[in-house]
Amino acid sequence: MPTLEIKNLKASVEDKDILKGINLKINSGEIHAIMGQNGSGKSTLCNTLMGSPRFKIQEGIISLDNEELNNLSPDKRAKKGLFLAFQNPIEIPGVHLPTFLRSVVSEVHGRIDPEKFIEELEKNIDELNLKKDLLHRDLNDGLSGGEKKQSELLQMAMLRPKFAIIDEIDSGLDIDALKIVAEGIKSIAKKHNTGIVLITHYQRILNYIHPDFVHIINKGKIIKSGDKKLAEDLEQNGYIKYLKDA
Amino acid sequence: MPKTIQTHANHKLLYKSPKGLNEDLIKKISEEKQEPEWMTEYRLKAFKLFTRIPMPTFGPSLSNLNLDNIHYYIKPQDRIKTRWEDVPQDIKDTFERLGVPEAERKFLAGTGAQFESEMVYHSIKKELAEKGVIFESIEQGLKNHPDLFKEYFGKIVPASDNKFAALNSAVWSGGSFIYIPKNVKLDLPLQAYFRMNTENLGQFERTLIIADEGADLHYMEGCTAPVYSTESLHAAVVEIVAKNNARIQYSTIQNWSENIYNLVTKRAFAYSNSEVVWLDCNIGSYMTMKYPAIYLLRDGAKGEVHSLAISSKDQQQDTGARIIHGADNTRSNIISKTIALDEGISTYRGIIKANKNIKNAKSKVKCDTLLLSPDAISNTYPQIKSNSRDFTIEHEASVSKINEEQLFYMKSRGLDEDEAASQIVNGFADPIVKRLPMEYALELNRLMEMEMEGSIA
Numbered sequence: 001m002p003t004l005e006i007k008n009l010k011a012s013v014e015d016k017d018i019l020k021g022i023n024l025k026i027n028s029g030e031i032h033a034i035m036g037q038n039g040s041g042k043s044t045l046c047n048t049l050m051g052s053p054r055f056k057i058q059e060g061i062i063s064l065d066n067e068e069l070n071n072l073s074p075d076k077r078a079k080k081g082l083f084l085a086f087q088n089p090i091e092i093p094g095v096h097l098p099t100f101l102r103s104v105v106s107e108v109h110g111r112i113d114p115e116k117f118i119e120e121l122e123k124n125i126d127e128l129n130l131k132k133d134l135l136h137r138d139l140n141d142g143l144s145g146g147e148k149k150q151s152e153l154l155q156m157a158m159l160r161p162k163f164a165i166i167d168e169i170d171s172g173l174d175i176d177a178l179k180i181v182a183e184g185i186k187s188i189a190k191k192h193n194t195g196i197v198l199i200t201h202y203q204r205i206l207n208y209i210h211p212d213f214v215h216i217i218n219k220g221k222i223i224k225s226g227d228k229k230l231a232e233d234l235e236q237n238g239y240i241k242y243l244k245d246a
Numbered sequence: 247m248p249k250t251i252q253t254h255a256n257h258k259l260l261y262k263s264p265k266g267l268n269e270d271l272i273k274k275i276s277e278e279k280q281e282p283e284w285m286t287e288y289r290l291k292a293f294k295l296f297t298r299i300p301m302p303t304f305g306p307s308l309s310n311l312n313l314d315n316i317h318y319y320i321k322p323q324d325r326i327k328t329r330w331e332d333v334p335q336d337i338k339d340t341f342e343r344l345g346v347p348e349a350e351r352k353f354l355a356g357t358g359a360q361f362e363s364e365m366v367y368h369s370i371k372k373e374l375a376e377k378g379v380i381f382e383s384i385e386q387g388l389k390n391h392p393d394l395f396k397e398y399f400g401k402i403v404p405a406s407d408n409k410f411a412a413l414n415s416a417v418w419s420g421g422s423f424i425y426i427p428k429n430v431k432l433d434l435p436l437q438a439y440f441r442m443n444t445e446n447l448g449q450f451e452r453t454l455i456i457a458d459e460g461a462d463l464h465y466m467e468g469c470t471a472p473v474y475s476t477e478s479l480h481a482a483v484v485e486i487v488a489k490n491n492a493r494i495q496y497s498t499i500q501n502w503s504e505n506i507y508n509l510v511t512k513r514a515f516a517y518s519n520s521e522v523v524w525l526d527c528n529i530g531s532y533m534t535m536k537y538p539a540i541y542l543l544r545d546g547a548k549g550e551v552h553s554l555a556i557s558s559k560d561q562q563q564d565t566g567a568r569i570i571h572g573a574d575n576t577r578s579n580i581i582s583k584t585i586a587l588d589e590g591i592s593t594y595r596g597i598i599k600a601n602k603n604i605k606n607a608k609s610k611v612k613c614d615t616l617l618l619s620p621d622a623i624s625n626t627y628p629q630i631k632s633n634s635r636d637f638t639i640e641h642e643a644s645v646s647k648i649n650e651e652q653l654f655y656m657k658s659r660g661l662d663e664d665e666a667a668s669q670i671v672n673g674f675a676d677p678i679v680k681r682l683p684m685e686y687a688l689e690l691n692r693l694m695e696m697e698m699e700g701s702i703a
Contacts, residue, residue, distance in 0.1 A: 050654075050658050051657075051658075052654050053650065053654065054650070054654075073657060073662075073663075074654060074657040074658040075657040075658075075659075075660050075661055075662050075663075075666075077658075078657070078658055078659055078660035079660055083658075084658050086655065086658075089655065090649070090651045090652050090655050092652050092655070092656070092669075092670060092673055093673055093674070093676075094672065094673030094674055094675070094676030094677060095669050095670065095672070095673035095676075096676075100656075100659075100669065103661065103665070103669070104656075104659040104660045104661055107659075107660040107661060107665075108659075108660040138673070139673075155659065159659065159660070
């Protein structure tokens, strides 16, 4: 069974140590929620896992199916089956979303017939209740916050990753938009047995996606792990209780 | 310095003028073309102007351009005598990778015999003739439609306009003459392409397009394949007249070989409620100076200039637009996209002028530059001269580099660095490229990818 494993991961950005020894093991089909306050290291974890050049690994190992990813570029990690849904997907003007998607799906899964690709794309938009309009849009350019999240979801559905890291996808979404996105993540994960690392500040999204595991991250370390009850407790009592314990 | 390309000219040339220019040579050109007297005189007058007008005082330095070291007239059948073996390998490689058909390659490289689209051209020409459209070489235009020709020739771009317009007026040879009758709308672009085998790719070609009232035309000039010429100066003149309610789009893709000074004067007169669009893509050459102009002469006229310039190696692309708002309710829109890589220099040089007392005139200018190497240079020189109180202009300019975060985003989806960068660059150029006919747009994207390979720092 595919496994994404993070062992004693320490990482820095611009010479500032952020991650101070993260340990996590995610199996296919599992949903792990990682919860933390601003500045706890959530986004650094996402970007380091995907291989952003801004973040430097100081120590530790990221591996997928026992193969170390530490020195692989982001595109090679993508080809191994890793995916990151960005919190703030950057605009790339003039790059047509479907054209881009076809090129990346071809890179990751081999050449795909253009007609079959469009068929697949329309099917996914339909199944995930996404805006059909995405077919005519550029890559994040001119998209609203909600549309950007839908575009991330569509890309994830088309790329069928083994593991998806989802960075605060709930931020800035109203309740209806949140439902669509949450249902979408669940349906993709179920269809492809994707392992999910769901990063969030708030418990809200977990009302729709029930995690198998919940981890609290603070100051670059996981200070508490548990099941869904941990998230509920967090919602009622706030982070403060756990930060004291740590 | 431009690279010198060694060629072995075929010695059976029927006629290739000695280097340099004088009155006798001009008389000889005119005689060769069996021109009416007025044209011979026009050429001679233009030659006098050429000798008197100084080099441009703006823009990149032309001090290395030796005007005495140029053949000013080569008969077209002689021009195509370069041997295929002598065409530089990089140009042959580019043809190969662009998938340019064999026959076209030879033509574009200046070695071709008859271009095979002759038949295609003839059938199109027949269709056009039925609608009353005139689509001929500029020489035929003068011969077959002397009155129409004389009414407009040199009226939009007078010989006195600048040194190179004067030069072209003295030695012009080749180019197109087009007339679209009232209310005739052509659905497909007219392509200079079909007339390649005549003499479209000359050094001093001259094009005159007249769209009568309500006519609609898209003219497509050039192609993405590199055009190889042994002569280092290309000084063309294009004159356009859009009468009331007419619409003309003139699209150019130029990829001259790296030894060429490309100094072109393009100007359009736009009458009531007409619309003129210059779409200008410049990729090759050693140095290009080109500022397509639109004179908005009557109420409601509209002008647009969309340009894309790519400068690589040590090329200089000095391009832009000139718009004159000469009447009420006129609109202009300029979008300039420049990409500079290696040690390339890309410059936008624009002039927008609003005449006195005109009302409700608006102009919008947007200049974006993408710098792909630390040694590339970009300049923007927008000039606005307004004598009207009722003229609004918006000017936006940006200079960007390929953004690290954009690259990371695209790489995280599985694209390698080069492919990601290339998609970002194509995206940058997209607002211009998407206005081209599909097949040209695809070719242009492919060409940009090739230009960029290994060039991104």
